[in-house]
Amino acid sequence: xxxxxxxxxxxxxxxxxxxxxxxxxxxxxxxxxxxxxxxxxxxxxxxxxxxxxxxxxxxxxxxxxxxxxxxxxxxxxxxxxxxxxxxxxxxxxxxxxxxxxxxxxxxxxxxxxxxxxxxxxxxxxxxxxxxxxxxxxxxxxxxxxxxxxxxxxxxxxxxxxxxxxxxxxxxxxxxxxxxxxxxxxxxxxxxxxxxxxxxxxxxxxxxxxxxxxxxxxxxxxxxxxxxxxxxxxxxxxxxxxxxxxxxxxxxxxxxxxxxxxxxxxxxxxxxxxxxxxxxxxxxxxxxxxxxxxxxxxxxxxxxxxxxxxxxxxxxxxxxxxxxxxxxxxxxxxxxxxxxxxxxxxxxxxxxxxxxxxxxxxxxxxxxxxxxxxxxxxxxxxxxxxxxxxxxxxxxxxxxxxxxxxxxxxxxxxxxxxxxxxxxxxxxxxx
Numbered sequence: 109x110x111x112x113x114x115x116x117x118x119x120x121x122x123x124x125x126x127x128x129x130x131x132x133x134x135x136x137x138x139x140x141x142x143x144x145x146x147x148x149x150x151x152x153x154x155x156x157x158x159x160x161x162x163x164x165x166x167x168x169x170x171x172x173x174x175x176x177x178x179x180x181x182x183x184x185x186x187x188x189x190x191x192x193x194x195x196x197x198x199x200x201x202x203x204x205x206x207x208x209x210x211x212x213x214x215x216x217x218x219x220x221x222x223x224x225x226x227x228x229x230x231x232x233x234x235x236x237x238x239x240x241x242x243x244x245x246x247x248x249x250x251x252x253x254x255x256x257x258x259x260x261x262x263x264x265x266x267x268x269x270x271x272x273x274x275x276x277x278x279x280x281x282x283x284x285x286x287x288x289x290x291x292x293x294x295x296x297x298x299x300x301x302x303x304x305x306x307x308x309x310x311x312x313x314x315x316x317x318x319x320x321x322x323x324x325x326x327x328x329x330x331x332x333x334x335x336x337x338x339x340x341x342x343x344x345x346x347x348x349x350x351x352x353x354x355x356x357x358x359x360x361x362x363x364x365x366x367x368x369x370x371x372x373x374x375x376x377x378x379x380x381x382x383x384x385x386x387x388x389x390x391x392x393x394x395x396x397x398x399x400x401x402x403x404x405x406x407x408x409x410x411x412x413x414x415x416x417x418x419x420x421x422x423x424x425x426x427x428x429x430x431x432x433x434x435x436x437x438x439x440x441x442x443x444x445x446x447x448x449x450x451x452x453x454x455x456x457x458x459x460x461x462x463x464x465x466x467x468x469x470x471x472x473x474x475x476x477x478x479x480x481x482x483x484x485x486x487x488x489x490x491x492x493x494x495x496x497x498x499x500x501x502x503x504x505x506x507x508x509x510x511x512x513x514x515x516x517x518x519x520x521x522x523x524x525x526x527x528x529x530x531x532x533x534x535x536x537x538x
Contacts, residue, residue, distance in 0.1 A: 109171060110124070110135045110136070110177045111136055111164060111177065111178045111179060111183050113139055113158075113180065113476075114139065114401055114477070114489075114491065115402065115474040115476040115491070115493065115494040116179060116180075116400075116402075116404055116405070117135050117138055117139070117142060117179065118139070118141065118474040118476070119494075120179060120404070121133050121135055121142055121150060122472075122474075124177075124415060125150065126414075126415070127414050127415050127416030127417070128416070130416050131149070132149040132150075132151070133148065133149070133150050133151070134152075134153065134167075135151070135152050135153075136152075136153050136154070136155075136156050136167050137152070137154040137156050137157070137158075138152035138153070138154065139152070139477070139478060140152070140478055140479050140488070141478040141485070141493070144475070145466065151171075153167055153170075158182040158183040161186050161191045162191075164183065164192070165192060165195060168197060169195075174198065175416070175420075176197055176198065176199045177199075177200045177201065177419065178192070178200070178398075179399060180398070181211065181396070181397065181398060184201055184210070184211070184397055185207055186204070189202060189203050200376075200377060200419045201376070201398065202377040205373045207398075209375070209379075209395045210263070210380075210396045210397040210398075211262060211397075212262070213261045213296050213394070214232050216394065216395055217230050217296055217298070218232075219371075222367075225360060225363065225364060225367075226360070226389065226390065226391050227298075227391060227392045227393070228298045228300070228301050229298065230296050230297065230299070231296070231297050232295075232296055233296075233297065234294050236282055236285070239295060240279060240282060243278040243279060243282070244275065246278075248275065254299065254300065255272065255273050256272050256278055256298065257269050257270065257271055257296075257298050257300055258270045258272060258278060258281035258282055259296045259298065260291045261291065261292075261294035262288065262290060262293075264291050264292070266337065266339040267337050267338065267450060269337055270337070271337075278297075301393070302386060303391070304349045304532060305324065305325070305383065306349050306357075306383055307323045307324065307350075307382055307383075308320075308350055308361065308380070308383060309321070309323075309378055309379065309380055309400075310365065310379050310381075311377070311378055311379075311422055311427055312376060312377065312379055312422065312427060313376055313422045313424070313427040314374030314375060314425070315365075315374065316365075317365045317379075318421075318430045319354075319358055320407060321345055321407045321410055321411075322345065322346060322347055322354075322407075323343050323345040323346075323400070323403040324343060324347040324530075325340050325382075325400060325402070326340065326343065326528075327341070328341070329449075332528060336450060338445075338450050338490075338491075339401065339450070339490075340402045340403070341402075341525070341526045342402060342440070342442050342525075342526055343400075343440070343529070344406060344505075344529065344530040345406035345439050346438065347533060349532075350383075353385055353390050356389075356390040357390055361381060364379065364395070365379070378398050379395065379396075379397065380395060380397070380399070380400055381395060402441045405441040405472075406440065409437075409496070409498065410434045410437060410439065411433075411434060412433035412434055412435055413433050437498045437499065437505075438499055438500070438502045438504070438505045439497065440497050440502065440505040440506050440509045440530050441496045441509070442494070442497075442509045442510065442513050442526070442529050443494050443526075444491075444492050444493045444494070444524075445490055445492060445523075446477070446490055446522055447523065447524045448522075449490035449524065450490055453489060453490040454522065455487050456479075457487040458486055458519040459487060459516065459519075460485075460517045460518070460519075461515040461516040462478075462485055464515045465512045465513075468508065468512045469508075470497060470498050470508045471495060471508050471512045472495070472496040473512075474494040474496065475493050476491045476492055476493055476494065477489020477490060477491055477492045477493075478493060492518075493516075495509050496509065497511075501537075502530055502533055502534060503537070510527070
């Protein structure tokens with residue numbers, strides 16, 4: 109059973125479907141498109157909420173799965189893993205205490221500070237007026253001309269980190285923390301770093317770990333990283349910058365796993381490091397306690413190890429015994445969104461061309477905000493789908509992904525996607 113809903117849930121269901129030890133996959137709450145044209149028995153049951161762990165337990169008691177993969181951040185933050193384990197189920201994912209490295213940015217930054225994990229300087233505020241005084245001092249009294257990030261401490265679906273280049277933008281970002289409710293009551297203001305970002309992953313059993321392939325997310329809404337932050341508009345894997353600094357990245361990951369165990373919160377599951385290379389040094393922007401979406405769409409297909417067995421190795425404390433095997437393909441993911449995403453996406457617009465895309469060679473279509481009715485597809489969210497193209501080179505992968513998305517049309521010309529996914533590596537490649 110997978111506890112997740114978007115394209116990440118679809119991607120995970122595919123690798124579990126391929127596992128020799130898995131006969132049936134249940135996704136809760138899932139989405140309509142996950143069950144479309146599948147090989148094994150795939151069930152989607154929407155009768156639960158990430159924000160109500162008891163409703164998840166109710167479905168677990170209904171289906172009695174042998175393995176439960178809690179892959180969604182809100183569910184992790186609310187202690188779903190703890191609850192299910194308490195009732196005797198086999199659960200993959202970190203406990204609420206371990207997942208705090210994601211759901212509490214204040215704790216996470218202070219953890220990095222305690223253990224000398226390289227990250228940008230930061231200041232924590234529980235009072236918005238104190239935060240306003242700080243940025244006023246920063247830009248007017250000290251007359252600094254710098255980029256800062258104003259971040260909500262809690263979970264905001266990837267939209268809680270706001271960039272500010274001047275006093276006006278910083279003040280606006282502080283005010284916008286109110287939009288995030290309880291998640292924005294505590295906030296972090298940190299110095300903006302200048303460099304190239306990457307996403308790296310390990311699977312851990314709380315003591316040992318195994319590195320997984322790296323990726324590069326494209327978080328901003330528009331080309332060349334312009335516009336508001338989103339949940340992610342695309343990704344590539346592998347990514348050159350992470351490959352060049354793989355030794356340094358692994359050292360940080362190993363230290364983090366070790367230090368969490370020392371603090372009495374061993375991390376079991378998928379740990380994400382969102383990093384940046386700044387003047388030849390790897391810096392940590394943030395940690396997450398699960399797969400990234402859309403990064404996992406380009407990483408999971410590269411694994412040549414049975415994913416069900418990989419997860420079992422974490423549950424049984426045998427991650428160090430894994431023989432890491434990945435293919436050599438390059439993959440690019442392009443996210444298709446409703447034109448008004450992330451502010452106010454419109455639902456109920458018909459989507460055309462999805463069946464045609466599913467026939468494209470070297471292309472995988474993952475559903476997210478898609479509703480199905482009478483064998484027709486309709487918009488049902490902000491990020492609607494992900495298209496993954498694979499090839500022997502980045503050029504080939506990009507050609508396949510963009511040729512496929514060109515086949516899709518949304519009623520009223522309501523499809524938005526970035527046309528530059530992978531642009532950094534493309535410039536290096538060329």
